[in-house]
Amino acid sequence: MLSITDLSKVYKTGTRALDGVSLTVDKPQVVAIIGSSGAGKSTLIRCINRLVEPTAGQICLNDLDVTTLSRRELRKARRRMGMIFQEYNLVERLTVMENLLSGRLGYVSLWQAYRRNYPPHDIAAAFELLDRVGLNGYQDTRADELSGGQRQRVGIARALMQQPDLLLVDEPTASLDPKTSRQIMRLLCELAQERGTPALVNIHDVGLAQDFSDRIIGLSGAKIVFDGHPSELDANALTAIYGEEDWSATIRKVEDEDTKRENDMKTFEQEGAAG
Amino acid sequence: MSARATPTTWKPPRLIAHPYYRHGFTILAIAYLIWSVGSLDIDWTRASHGLPRAADMFARMVPPDFGRWQLLVKGMIESVQMALAASLFGMMLAIPLGLCAARNLAPLPVYLVGRALLAITRTFHEVIIAIFFVKIFGFGPLAGILTLVVASMSFIGKMLAEDIENLPPGQMEAVRATGASFPKMLLYAIQPQILPRYLGVSIYRLDANIRHSTVVGIVGAGGIGQVLAASFSRYDYDFSLAILITIVALVFLGEFFSHWVRARLR
Numbered sequence A: 001m002l003s004i005t006d007l008s009k010v011y012k013t014g015t016r017a018l019d020g021v022s023l024t025v026d027k028p029q030v031v032a033i034i035g036s037s038g039a040g041k042s043t044l045i046r047c048i049n050r051l052v053e054p055t056a057g058q059i060c061l062n063d064l065d066v067t068t069l070s071r072r073e074l075r076k077a078r079r080r081m082g083m084i085f086q087e088y089n090l091v092e093r094l095t096v097m098e099n100l101l102s103g104r105l106g107y108v109s110l111w112q113a114y115r116r117n118y119p120p121h122d123i124a125a126a127f128e129l130l131d132r133v134g135l136n137g138y139q140d141t142r143a144d145e146l147s148g149g150q151r152q153r154v155g156i157a158r159a160l161m162q163q164p165d166l167l168l169v170d171e172p173t174a175s176l177d178p179k180t181s182r183q184i185m186r187l188l189c190e191l192a193q194e195r196g197t198p199a200l201v202n203i204h205d206v207g208l209a210q211d212f213s214d215r216i217i218g219l220s221g222a223k224i225v226f227d228g229h230p231s232e233l234d235a236n237a238l239t240a241i242y243g244e245e246d247w248s249a250t251i252r253k254v255e256d257e258d259t260k261r262e263n264d265m266k267t268f269e270q271e272g273a274a275g
Numbered sequence B: 001m002s003a004r005a006t007p008t009t010w011k012p013p014r015l016i017a018h019p020y021y022r023h024g025f026t027i028l029a030i031a032y033l034i035w036s037v038g039s040l041d042i043d044w045t046r047a048s049h050g051l052p053r054a055a056d057m058f059a060r061m062v063p064p065d066f067g068r069w070q071l072l073v074k075g076m077i078e079s080v081q082m083a084l085a086a087s088l089f090g091m092m093l094a095i096p097l098g099l100c101a102a103r104n105l106a107p108l109p110v111y112l113v114g115r116a117l118l119a120i121t122r123t124f125h126e127v128i129i130a131i132f133f134v135k136i137f138g139f140g141p142l143a144g145i146l147t148l149v150v151a152s153m154s155f156i157g158k159m160l161a162e163d164i165e166n167l168p169p170g171q172m173e174a175v176r177a178t179g180a181s182f183p184k185m186l187l188y189a190i191q192p193q194i195l196p197r198y199l200g201v202s203i204y205r206l207d208a209n210i211r212h213s214t215v216v217g218i219v220g221a222g223g224i225g226q227v228l229a230a231s232f233s234r235y236d237y238d239f240s241l242a243i244l245i246t247i248v249a250l251v252f253l254g255e256f257f258s259h260w261v262r263a264r265l266r
Helices: A041-048 A071-078 A096-107 A110-115 A120-132 A148-161 A178-194 A206-212 A235-242 A254-274 B019-038 B044-061 B069-100 B108-123 B126-137 B141-165 B169-177 B182-219 B224-233 B237-263
Strands: A002-010 A016-025 A030-034 A056-061 A081-084 A166-170 A199-202 A215-220 A223-228
Touching (some): A002 A041, A016 A041, A016 A056, A016 A223, A030 A206, A041 A056, A041 A199, A096 A120, A096 A148, A096 B182, A110 B182, A166 A178, A178 A199, A178 A206, A215 A235, B069 B141, B069 B182, B069 B237, B108 B141, B126 B141, B182 B237, B224 B237
Parallel strands (some): A081 A166
Antiparallel strands (some): A002 A016, A215 A223
């Protein structure tokens, strides 16, 4: 599905953000990317849809080499990659519906986009997604009237409107409180699973990464230093990623996992769309 | 207790750290003030001769003479028409200019051309531009309209460019990431965020154009200003006062309108 080979990025300032990074995602799974600030997480995600131009290396999405595309071809390729941001990046003066429909901008003409004249199946898909993320009835609300959690739900829905082959998620919970963070991560992972869409998720919170991802990649100093199942993430791995620290409190206790999941499910059912 | 004594006083760092430079600047500033007052060279006798002349002029101004109201109304309508037309065309021309002069949208060469255009058109005062256009197109409202179009375009364009540059980059990034082309990005990420400010600035400019349309008339560019200049040169001071009163009323109206509209744009 996605294969990255020897990807490097050196910024104009001389900062080496990525140094020969290679990774393959060959099945629909949620891949959490962890690492300290400046380790290259954001750069990695932004290189894939070329919001940041890679310096060297190859990125293939479904056998399409993204790095060599012309601007026109790149726009076409971007339609297949949904992106979710830390600061939600909704257009604040537009309604929730307009923000959702902006996920279809690559498929309509300029005139249709201006007239907000989208095909019926796009409108139907938008209403279905709105319902699915728990924002039923919010279509005419302006994005700047929503809470942080609600905004991120719109952000997720906008990305899914693209019916992407890949989700690129940049710190989805860093601006949210702990409870909303869990709800958003759960929603994101459920939707990725339902639709069989692989997701790359940059995340600061090691606990969230362990709870919700199928695989964890650790970046340190522009290189991959860990790649494995969440249960393999031990004190040694965390030290390799972040440096020396007492990790005993961070590492998830495996026997607690099931009860924690159950409790999460209960609170999720209770709160439902309220969050 | 720690071995080192904890400081109990603290002063903010000085703007100019070095005392020589600091006191030097103060002395220079005082010297300049004394020199500039001394070099003003006011001729007090001439000023005192002016006073009775002023009194005479004001005496001949009252009562204001609205007798030639047809001329007054005609000039007034011409001024308002000039202001409206200039605002409309200025608004339209400001959009491409503003987009070109926004660093986060335009490539460097386009940006430099856009900024240069803004800088050149803003360098000259309306009156100077009006003199140019009067020389080219002759006396009358066409020169006045063109003057105000140029001034409005650069004013609104500059505001637009600055507002676009201040937009958070994330929203543009998000819309671009969906695969949207540049024009679609303008439509979905820029236009909705910029529109209220753009309309607000344009309405303010309409209000300013009403004021300026009276000024550019004085150099012959049409409108009520031209009527006013003519009345002054013919010593019809009572008619001049009538014109001035009407201008004040018009500007007040424009101000009210502009305030009323902008309060509703939030």
